[in-house]
Amino acid sequence: MSPTLSRAEPASPALRDLYAPVAEEMRQVDELMRSALRSEHSYIDELVRYGCMLGGKRLRPALVLLCGKALGGTVPAHITMAAVMELVHTASLIHDDILDDAATRRHLATVNSRWDNKASVLLGDYLFTHAFCLAAAIGSVWACQEIARSINLVCEGELRQKGARGDYHLNETSYMEIISAKTATLYACSCALGAHFAGGTTEQVKQLSLYGQDLGIAFQIVDDVLDLAGDEATVGKSLGTDLEQQKLTLPLIHLLSVAEPAQRREVLDILQCAGNHRRQALSPYLERYDAFSYSYAVARQYIQSAIRRLDRLPPSVALQQLQAITEFVVTRSV
Amino acid sequence: MSPTLSRAEPASPALRDLYAPVAEEMRQVDELMRSALRSEHSYIDELVRYGCMLGGKRLRPALVLLCGKALGGTVPAHITMAAVMELVHTASLIHDDILDDAATRRHLATVNSRWDNKASVLLGDYLFTHAFCLAAAIGSVWACQEIARSINLVCEGELRQKGARGDYHLNETSYMEIISAKTATLYACSCALGAHFAGGTTEQVKQLSLYGQDLGIAFQIVDDVLDLAGDEATVGKSLGTDLEQQKLTLPLIHLLSVAEPAQRREVLDILQCAGNHRRQALSPYLERYDAFSYSYAVARQYIQSAIRRLDRLPPSVALQQLQAITEFVVTRSV
Structure with a gap:
């Protein structure tokens, strides 16, 4: 396998269909990233090429472009903003992989496992x-402000999550606040940028931003379910990392809140012990208390809300795809 | 010791005198940083308060303010830009300490040694x-562009430096390029921002930026000498990290380029062996070939150049301090 920066083909065929109305723009985003990141220094060039293969779904740039298209059409600023969102996402993935001691991402060794944590820190900073x-x-102060504020919120969410490690009293409200900040903010920002640069009204920018926020929350809930219940070979990244890092996510928060006292204690014992068998040991408890169904139901509520945010948009192919993406988010296995 | 964000008193009395014309503004910078970073989340608040004590000299904010004063006076944007430069510097220090496996900074345990690398990654990102x-x-696209470009160059310099680890053929030209990017860029940016927001002409912004660039190069050369020759108790941070990380700096580059073949081989043997005694073992070679004097002479050339960049500024107390700072940079032991 020869590492290249090209990721014009998204990981899943389902996504390729969803991105069809903006396929040409997605290619331009890819091209912009490639040219912006090219380096004359071979060490940097290799690291950047490799790091940029680790993203995959390219949902954020697609949202920038589809929101632009849904409000009339894309301009060159959309291509730039889509690349910005993907770079920010890639940078945060690379830093995340340090946080999670993750070894695999998108079926590839992570930067920290192929090089080291130090390379990951620098590469993430470089991409940021x-x-x-x-x-x-682009010359838009508004965009600079939106982007800076969003990434800062992402960092705040990540820090709150780190501070909550090993806290088995974390409740659903705090969990929702954390995933809103650390994940949904970038989705919301992508949609807001897409709407803004298509000349959307303040209300349209707001509604599409809220669509992104809801979508992002649903996405993260499903991500957290997959971390507990997914198949590593299918998902293509290290799973069970939340357990290793003593991070409580929705299925476990629900389980701990509804389990009978004796079973709750057993679950806490499993959570607090070391070793790699925790995912398996927790499985019967999560099944018994419908923890996954519950989590999917919550994700579906956010998806319903996301779809309602699109109510007042004019009909278009892009709008249909924005609606269809919501279904992908809750049915995906990758 | 109770950690607070207050760092209104710089580490050295010499600096307090140099900053006298902008003492009140420095206090406002401190106040702005404190209020901007306050967090309702206790984990974040503690981490930020601690992390922000690790800087010390506050040279970058002082340069923003003194350059502003030297061109007529400071406005509120100067306070903000000074805080921005200090935050960026602090963020990069915190990420640097991961890179260097450093244990001590400004007589305190580094974030990575007191918490862990993951906390350092997130805290650095949060501050960035x-x-x-x-x-x-502030609403200035120009400032956003300057700052983004500068920090990107800093990251590029850091990555080049990482890529050059263990490269005992690194020459003086490449070393200069690396320290120009990784260190001098932020000095140059600080001076440019200070000049710009005081309404300086394009030429004045350029000359003060070059002053900062020269000053930053001299600063880093002296830093690299101190890492090899300084006293850890005085400098207040882990030293010898360049050797541990197989980073060649000016004294060693000079030594390797002028030493007789047999002695050159001995030096290379010392560099390539493990252990903490390398600093001591290299000392006689560095002495014999005047590696430190040579490095100081190069630093002094940059200082002379920096002073000439100030030639056309109108006389003022701030100008005197910009001149005096150059002397501090090459005579400092901290």
Whole structure:
């Protein structure tokens, strides 16, 4: 396998169909990222090429473009903003993989396992700052402010999550706040940027931002379910990392809140012990208390809300895809 | 010791005198950082308070303010930009300490040794993004562009340095390029921002930016000398990290380029062996070939150049301090 920066083909055929109305723009985003990140220094070039293969779904750039299309059409700023969102996402994935001691991402060794944590720190910083450079080059103070505020919220969410490690009293409200910040914010920002640069009204920018927020929350809930219940070979990344990092997610928060006292204690014992068998040991408890069904039901509520945010948009192919993406988010196995 | 964000008193009395013309503004910078970073989440608040004590000299904010004063006076944007530069610097220090496996910084345990690498990654990201938020809030696209470009160059320099680890053929030109990018860029940016927001002409912004660039190069050369020759108790941070990380710096590059073949081989043997005694073992070679004097002479050339960049500024107390800072940079032991 020869590492290249090209990721014009999204990981899943389902996504390729969803992105069809913006396929040409997605290619341009890919091209912009490739040219913006090219480096004359071989060490940097290799690291960047490799790191940029680790994303995959490219949902955030697709949302920038589809929201633009849904409000009339895309302009060059959409391509830039889509690249910015993907760079920010990739940078945060690379830093996340340090946080999670993850070894695999999108069926590839993570940067920290192939190089080391130090390379991951620097590469993430390099991509973050490249994103800011591209964003600032557009000349829109509003966009700079939105992007900076969003990424700051993402970091705040990540820090809150880190602070909550090993806290087995974490409740659903705090969990929702954390995933809203750490995940949904970038979805919301992507949609807001897409709407803004298509000349959307303040209300349209707001509604599409809320659509992104709801979609992002649903996405993260499903991600957290997959981390507990997914198949590593299918998902293509290290799973069970939340348990290793003593991170409570929705299925477990629900389980702990509804389990009978004796079983609750057994679950806590499993959570607190070391070793790799926790995922398996927890499985019967999660089944018995419908923890996964419950989590999917919550995700579906957010999806319903996301779809309602689109109510007042004019009919278009892009709008249909924004609606269809919501279904992908809750049915995906990758 | 109770950690607070207050760092209104710089580490050294010499600096307090140098910063005298902008003492009140420095206090406002401190106040702005404190209020901008306050968090309702206790884990974040503690981490931020602690992390922000690890800087020390506050040279970058002082340069923003003194350059502003030297061109007529400071406005509120100077306070913000000074805080931005200090936040960026602090973020990069925190990420650097991961890179260097450093245990001590400014006589305190580093974030990575007191918490862990993961906390350092997130805290650095949080401070970086806070800096961008503050910068964007000013409403100047030019400032956003300058800052983004500068930090990106810093990251590029850090990555080049990482790629050059263990490369005992690194020459002086490449070393200069690396320290120009990783260190001098932020000095140059600080001075440019200070000049710009005081209404300086394009030429004045350029000359003060070059002053910062020269000053930053001299600063880093002296830093690299101190890492090899300094006293850990005085400098207040882990030293010898360059050797541990197989980073060649100017004294060693010079030594390797002028030593007789037999002695050159001995030096390479010392560099390539493990253990903590390398600093001591290299000392006689560095002495014999005047590696430190040579490095100081190069630093002094940059200082002379920096002073010439100030030639056309109108006389003022701030100008005197910009001149005096150059002397501090090459005579400091901390």
